[in-house]
Amino acid sequence: MLFTPYSLGPLQLANRIVMPPMTRSRAAQGNTATAEMARYYAQRASAGLIVSEGTQISPQGQGYAWTPGIHSAEQVAAWRVVTDAVHAAGGRIYAQLWHVGRVSHVALQPGNAAPVSSSALQAEGVKVFVDPTGAGPGAGVGEMVQHSMPRALAEEEIPGIVAEYAQATRNALAAGFDGVELHGANGYLINQFIDSRANNRTDGYGGSLSHRLRFLREVVAAVVGIAGGDRVGVRLAPLTTLQGAVDDTPQATYLAAAHLLDQLGVGYLHIAEADWEDAPVMPVAFKEALRIIYSGTLIYAGKYTVERAEEALAKGWADLIGFGRPFIANPDLPIRLREGAALNAPDRATYFGGGAEGFTDYPMLEEAAA
Numbered sequence: 099m100l101f102t103p104y105s106l107g108p109l110q111l112a113n114r115i116v117m118p119p120m121t122r123s124r125a126a127q128g129n130t131a132t133a134e135m136a137r138y139y140a141q142r143a144s145a146g147l148i149v150s151e152g153t154q155i156s157p158q159g160q161g162y163a164w165t166p167g168i169h170s171a172e173q174v175a176a177w178r179v180v181t182d183a184v185h186a187a188g189g190r191i192y193a194q195l196w197h198v199g200r201v202s203h204v205a206l207q208p209g210n211a212a213p214v215s216s217s218a219l220q221a222e223g224v225k226v227f228v229d230p231t232g233a234g235p236g237a238g239v240g241e242m243v244q245h246s247m248p249r250a251l252a253e254e255e256i257p258g259i260v261a262e263y264a265q266a267t268r269n270a271l272a273a274g275f276d277g278v279e280l281h282g283a284n285g286y287l288i289n290q291f292i293d294s295r296a297n298n299r300t301d302g303y304g305g306s307l308s309h310r311l312r313f314l315r316e317v318v319a320a321v322v323g324i325a326g327g328d329r330v331g332v333r334l335a336p337l338t339t340l341q342g343a344v345d346d347t348p349q350a351t352y353l354a355a356a357h358l359l360d361q362l363g364v365g366y367l368h369i370a371e372a373d374w375e376d377a378p379v380m381p382v383a384f385k386e387a388l389r390i391i392y393s394g395t396l397i398y399a400g401k402y403t404v405e406r407a408e409e410a411l412a413k414g415w416a417d418l419i420g421f422g423r424p425f426i427a428n429p430d431l432p433i434r435l436r437e438g439a440a441l442n443a444p445d446r447a448t449y450f451g452g453g454a455e456g457f458t459d460y461p462m463l464e465e466a467a468a
Contacts, residue, residue: 099411100404101436104146104418106395107328107365109190109276111146111418114411115432118368118399118420119149119194119279119333123164123227123240123450124457129154130176131166136183137458141429143189146418149279149331149368150180152196152286155266156259157208159287161198163229163240164451168193168266174273181274192277192331193270195263195321199287200248201341203228207246214255215248216290216297216304216313221342224285227450240451253301256313259287264320277329280317282355283370285341288314292355293345307351311358318362327363331397335370337380349384356392367392368420371400385415404435430462439463 104111126132139148154160154167167173177193184191200215203226207213225242251259263280270278282288290296291313297304303312314332322330336352345351356367369388371380380400388396398410399420410416425431427444434441448456 100407100419101432106147106190106418107277109147111190112144112188113146113432114407114418115146115435116368116397116399116418116420117142117145117148117425117431118370118397118422119151119281120422120426121151121162121165121450122457123162124452125164125166126176128170128172129160129165129167130173131180132176133179134454134458135166136180139180139191140183140187140189141458141462142425142431143184143187144430144432145189145425146432148184148189148191149333149420150191150193150275152194152198152281153177153266153270154196154198155262156197158211158214159197159262160206161202161213161245161286162227162450163206165196168195168269168273169262174269177270177273177275181276185274190276192279193266193273193275194279194281194333195266195270196281197259197263197287198226199290201245201286202226202248203243204246205230213246213248214251215287216250217299218248218250219296219298220247221245221285221296224341250299253303256303256316260313260316260320263317264324267321267324271325271329277331277365278321278325279331279333279368280321281333282314283333283335283340284338285343288317289335289343292351293343294351295344295346296342307354310351311355314355315358315362318359318364322362322364328365330364331366331368331395332359332364333368333370337384338370338372349387353384353387353391356388360392360394364394366395366397366418368397368399371398382415385410389414426456427460429458429460433463437463
């Protein structure tokens, strides 16, 4: 089933393989996409669907050095080069819209201001990637540092951030993306409102589960109102505790979130499973409950093999499968998976920053054979 076509809203996907978002920190000055990024994504256009690296919706939404934005005219024009290249290669690509919230550093914030979050809570040990030298991505010189103490957003500020998500959606469509994915996982801003231990608010955005889901509801409603539900996805990490985002009742919380997103007509849910060594396995009962509650497309990502992917598709838990890190070193991953060919090993030292090395220089299968 993994190599069969799939209809995602108005899009016909060539297969059920998704390249999920992966930060590579190679944007140019002004946080604009580059010609090398266009080459990188076009090389991987044999995926049924590509979801771009996290793309900040505003300067405040940035949490790592050299990540691209989609809030200026220059950024929109630069992303258009990327989407044109992917489409010319026969691919489909969504933009992942990103506000990191507290997972940032004052060095990355406008005016060296404190990052913002649902609450003034710092996640100890959560680090972000900064460029202390100002040398830029080409130098590949950066370091991981503890994120800065955030301030809680005032209630009257929140509609402005919702409006930034809406404008980023308009910009993404103008840049030629086939749709947008909202990053609601991995401890970033939407996640900071949802999870009980990241949100100690006492107003209409905190406390009860319905209040903690309010920010998600308002952002999704605004984005769906612009793009249409069938061109909107949401990424969630229901049972993980990434970057200090912890919920006391995660199964209940995220089944409620799935029900809300189903009501709002979201086209797909992108479920990020734990992907580290010895990570806990997501319970089958939870996956079955998600399938009952949510009627749209379900994407799962997290250390999947072809065998695990086929099981998930056959049992109906998933419709599409994300393969993450294997795509870094294997631009033609779908072909390699279908043929059972050996995979290139990725160079972890070139994951973040730098130029073409470890980015666009991994060989295709026919190149390796030659």
